[in-house]
């Protein structure tokens with residue numbers, strides 16, 4: 001489907017300048033003020049990379065498209081990729097009412113009304129659904145501006161019963177004295193499955209013995225071999241007690257819950273590429289690891305700086321990324337190319 005001549009033809013379509021300035025990497029189009037210089041100006045504007053570092057014999061492909069999300073989806077359906085994606089991650093504008101600007105890019109998040117914004121969301125949601133694999137997951141990243149409306153729209157299209165989690169991504173940052181409302185320091189990642197069959201990969205956080213013992217508030221015993229254990233119970237109504245060996249629970253770690261404490265990218269972080277609302281790689285690695293296996297296709301049609309792509313591709317997932325903003329596509333391409341050179 002994506003043969004090598006297509007790959008070669010597409011290979012030189014974009015030129016980049018890649019400077020370093022003040023600790024930031026600066027990404028821009030080759031010709032300032034002109035949109036990224038694609039050789040082919042016809043629809044759609046596409047780059048295809050393969051990760052040569054991959055141990056997979058067929059290499060892991062990465063498709064990058066500069067176009068509107070809806071036009072990207074038309075192209076994907078023409079290429080027979082409907083029903084193919086195990087993970088569709090969508091991080092659209094949040095209805096913040098702002099022009100989002102940073103050193104290497106900007107995009108508009110201003111709307112004439114809430115209704116206009118919700119129409120935009122709904123129009124896209126409807127189109128995404130056919131691209132999900134039968135066991136796939138859809139993740140909608142949003143915040144307090146509209147999350148309560150988006151949950152309802154998602155339930156209507158993907159099914160209330162298919163809703164799996166409202167993940168709270170909690171982050172730190174500068175706080176101000178709260179008079180009107182307290183500091184808002186979280187985003188929501190709303191997760192729906194395509195069907196009952198969809199399964200996540202369990203993820204565990206590290207914890208140590210002392211933390212676990214403090215939490216359990218129980219005496220620690222030692223067996224004949226000196227191994228530490230405490231009493232465990234199967235839960236209410238099931239009185240049968242059993243031994244929990246501390247070395248085993250510590251080695252396994254603690255199953256994650258729906259609140260994820262992951263720092264935002266600080267101003268001097270190497271990871272920061274200067275695109276507004278760039279998400280931390282750690283967050284996206286967790287999303288990808290939780291919801292996909294190596295080899296599963298991942299889709300992000302509003303990829304911004306391409307964080308989903310960096311996470312997915314590094315974890316050996318084939319990925320399709322896109323954005324209508326040439327600044328975003330330039331950054332995404334440069335970040336992805338760094339993974340193969």
Ligand SMILES: C[S@@+](CC[C@H](N)C(=O)[O-])C[C@H]1O[C@@H](n2cnc3c(N)ncnc32)[C@H](O)[C@@H]1O
Nearest residue numbers: 068069091107278279302304305307323324325
């Ligand atoms: C919140 S940002 C995504 C940030 C990204 N997750 C990251 O880590 O950098 C939303 C992106 O949607 C893009 N966008 C907005 N409307 C679009 C449309 N109709 N088609 C494609 N991209 C669009 C914007 O250009 C912007 O880059």
